[in-house]
Amino acid sequence: MTDATFASRYRAVVADRGRLCAGIDPHAALLEQWGLPVSVDGLRAFADAAVTALGPTAAVIKPQVAFFEVFGSAGFAVLEDVIARGREAGALVLADAKRGDIGSTMAAYTGAWLDDASPLCSDAVTVSPYLGFGSLDPAVAKAKETGRGVFTLARTSNPEGGALQTADTGGRTVAQSIVDAAAEVNGDGSGTVGVVVGATREHGLDLSALAGPVLSPGLGAQGATAADLARIFDGSDLSWLLPAASRSILKAGPDVTALVAAVEATRDEIEAAL
Numbered sequence: 560m561t562d563a564t565f566a567s568r569y570r571a572v573v574a575d576r577g578r579l580c581a582g583i584d585p586h587a588a589l590l591e592q593w594g595l596p597v598s599v600d601g602l603r604a605f606a607d608a609a610v611t612a613l614g615p616t617a618a619v620i621k622p623q624v625a626f627f628e629v630f631g632s633a634g635f636a637v638l639e640d641v642i643a644r645g646r647e648a649g650a651l652v653l654a655d656a657k658r659g660d661i662g663s664t665m666a667a668y669t670g671a672w673l674d675d676a677s678p679l680c681s682d683a684v685t686v687s688p689y690l691g692f693g694s695l696d697p698a699v700a701k702a703k704e705t706g707r708g709v710f711t712l713a714r715t716s717n718p719e720g721g722a723l724q725t726a727d728t729g730g731r732t733v734a735q736s737i738v739d740a741a742a743e744v745n746g747d748g749s750g751t752v753g754v755v756v757g758a759t760r761e762h763g764l765d766l767s768a769l770a771g772p773v774l775s776p777g778l779g780a781q782g783a784t785a786a787d788l789a790r791i792f793d794g795s796d797l798s799w800l801l802p803a804a805s806r807s808i809l810k811a812g813p814d815v816t817a818l819v820a821a822v823e824a825t826r827d828e829i830e831a832a833l
């Protein structure tokens with residue numbers, strides 16, 4: 560698709576639009592709040608307004624696949640439209656699918672989310688490394704080859720993640736071992752593998768060798784603030800930090816102008832804090 564690395568594509572769009580990943584999470588409660596039916600028609604209207612507002616404004620948009628999948632094939636058709644329009648509008652589209660399986664099945668997920676031949680092909684996809692980081696090899700290889708990205712969970716924003724992710728594996732935590740494996744892939748400067756580190760608590764990670772993006776969800780609806788980001792990531796290379804917010808932005812809808820203003824206000828608050 561392109562000779563550019565994911566690092567260079569990421570840096571270009573963030574330099575232009577600022578550090579924000581705006582999520583498209585069509586929760587039933589948000590559909591209702593927007594005065595829409597909780598149906599495929601409601602989903603389509605929600606997605607249309609969201610991608611119209613967020614696609615030309617945010618550096619990265621992150622459709623949460625679960626909220627489309629719940630409507631079956633009709634939901635996936637809406638998601639395909641969101642992905643295509645988001646990319647056309649100049650945002651990087653990060654499909655939040657959190658895929659993870661044995662390598663042979665991971666190869667099929669890679670075909671779905673990172674291959675030009677697929678209608679779901681995105682600029683990046685979220686993955687779960689908990690079948691072993693090596694099980695992600697098909698996705699990592701495809702992403703590297705095509706200038707796309709893979710964002711692996713490391714230290715997630717939810718409270719339940721801690722017991723597993725902070726478990727000690729011979730002198731370092733599970734989450735640190737994921738960050739280190741990502742850093743090894745990124746040693747060539749491609750920035751192919753990003754990590755997910757929530758903004759909701761101290762993470763205790765050494766991100767200094769990562770050389771790739773750090774997606775940090777948890778702003779707004781989960782309670783984290785821009786000031787929390789500055790504190791939690793103090794000492795890290797903040798140029799790689801990509802704070803993410805979904806509901807706190809989407810609640811400004813359905814008016815497109817109000818959604819654009821919410822994206823800009825969130826981004827400006829982040830940029831001022833970092």
Ligand SMILES: O=c1ccn([C@@H]2O[C@H](COP(=O)(O)O)[C@@H](O)[C@H]2O)c(=O)[nH]1
Nearest residue numbers: 623715716717757776780781804805806
């Ligand atoms: O650790 C994680 C990983 C992913 N997420 C996802 O991000 C958004 C957050 O939405 P908000 O409305 O801003 O809370 C959502 O799609 C999650 O699945 C996360 O929150 N934490």
